[in-house]
Amino acid sequence: MPAxxxxxxxxxxxxxxxxxxxxxxxxxxPARLQLLSLIQSAPQGEASxxxxxxxxxxxxxxxxxxxxILTEAGLIEREKRGVWTYYRLVPSAIAAIADLLTPPRKRTTKSAR
Amino acid sequence: MPAxxxxxxxxxxxxxxxxxxxxxxxxxxPARLQLLSLIQSAPQGEASxxxxxxxxxxxxxxxxxxxxILTEAGLIEREKRGVWTYYRLVPSAIAAIADLLTPPRKRTTKSAR
Incomplete structure (x- = not known):
């Protein structure tokens, strides 16, 4: 992820x-957003x-x-327990993206219009 | 934008x-991220x-x-002044996306692992 x-x-x-x-x-x-959403809302925040x-x-x-694709992008991580694989979000990776998209509050925009 | x-x-x-x-x-x-970045860093936050x-x-x-594409997505807005068209970010739209991607802090994740 770029700094x-x-x-x-x-x-x-x-x-x-x-x-x-x-x-x-x-x-x-859309399908990946739904997957992230489902995983996030699952009990314990994880889903198979x-x-x-x-x-x-x-x-x-x-x-x-x-x-x-979500795992390779680092947005979710998986864990194998017995025969099942469980997926959960990587909140820090998602928050990092959200931060990158947050424009700094301009000090004075001086909008004369 | 979905609520x-x-x-x-x-x-x-x-x-x-x-x-x-x-x-x-x-x-x-990548080109659109660079455009957003250039507009954001331009004097007065706007660029032709x-x-x-x-x-x-x-x-x-x-x-x-x-x-x-950026204008249609609502991420930038344009204004024509004389013969020039100027582009600036729509910080509220960008912040709304960033908010949507911010996972709520889980109260107790009870990670026993």
């Missing part, structure tokens, strides 16, 4: 923009893949595909 | 996820299209295309 915010001070470099855009692309999909298939009305391979 | 956060409480519905994903897609592009072409090393039609 540089696109919305605070210096313009960001292309390499940082590429990296941040990659993580944002993981977010920018099978918990996630029925509510979304998607096939198991499609859900697995989206879970893989 | 429902994907990361606070109830799982979001598909229609809200579609709408939020649309706005996030506007963000999830021609201010934005040289630093990005992109063609004028490409920059116009990206500016149109």
């Amino acid at each position: 540089v915010s696109p919305l605070a001070g210096e313009p960001i470099k292309r390499a940082d923009a590429d990296e941040l855009a990659g993580v944002l692309k993981a977010f920018a999909d 893949a099978s918990d996630l298939i029925a509510p979304l009305n998607l096939s198991q391979p499609t859900v697995s595909h989206h879970l893989r | 429902v956060s994907p990361l606070a409480g109830e799982p979001i519905k598909r229609a809200d996820a579609d709408e939020l994903a649309g706005v996030l897609k506007a963000f999830a592009d 299209a021609s201010d934005l072409i040289a630093p990005l090393n992109l063609s004028q039609p490409t920059v116009s295309h990206h500016l149109r």
Whole structure:
């Protein structure tokens, strides 16, 4: 994750923009937003893949595909316990993205219009 | 913009996820992140299209295309003054997205691991 915010001070470099855009692309999909939302609202904040298939009305391979993208982007993490794999959010990664998108409050915008 | 956060409480519905994903897609592009960053860091927080072409090393039609996507997503607004069009961020829209992506602090995660 780039340490540089696109919305605070210096313009960001292309390499940082590429990296941040990659993580944002993981977010920018309706099924993945629903998955994040389902995991977040699950008991204990964790869900197995099978918990996630029925509510979304998607096939198991499609859900697995989206879970893989979210895991690779660092937005969720998985843990194998016995035969089950459980997914939970990585709140720090999600908060970091939210912070990057928070523009600093301008001191005086001097809007004369 | 959906009023429902994907990361606070109830799982979001598909229609809200579609709408939020649309706005996030506007963000999830390196050139558009650079444009947002350039506009944010410009004097007075505003820039004309021609201010934005040289630093990005992109063609004028490409920059116009990206500016149109950002405008349609509500992330920037434009104002015509004389022959020039100026672009500035819509901080409230950007902050709203950042808020939607901020997971509520879990009260007790009871992580026994």
